[in-house]
Amino acid sequence: MQAHITININGKDVQTESGISVAAALARSGLNTTRISVTGEQRAPVCGMGICQECRVTINGQAHKLACQTLCIDGMKIETLQSSAQLSSQQQKQKESPL
Numbered sequence: 001m002q003a004h005i006t007i008n009i010n011g012k013d014v015q016t017e018s019g020i021s022v023a024a025a026l027a028r029s030g031l032n033t034t035r036i037s038v039t040g041e042q043r044a045p046v047c048g049m050g051i052c053q054e055c056r057v058t059i060n061g062q063a064h065k066l067a068c069q070t071l072c073i074d075g076m077k078i079e080t081l082q083s084s085a086q087l088s089s090q091q092q093k094q095k096e097s098p099l
């Protein structure tokens, strides 16, 4: 039986097992989007082995960390662009600057 730890995803504390990847923890939490592409598309983990770069999230304030290559540790803070406020903000910026 694995130990449970508490991580924080987009401001919400979540219990998960120690030793799983951040990408797995996000999926278990029902989050499918890790970031927004420069063209405004929602992106999610694809390869699971550090190649595609689609799983980039902010971990403990450090941007562009690979969720599939990072193991969860107790107290870790993970930020994705999943929150509706962030998505709305991103979409608004794209409307204002279509390039």
Ligand code: FES
Pocket: 044, 045, 046, 047, 048, 049, 050, 051, 052, 053, 054, 055, 056, 066, 067, 068, 069
């Ligand atoms: S899922 Fe491809 S680099 Fe993480």
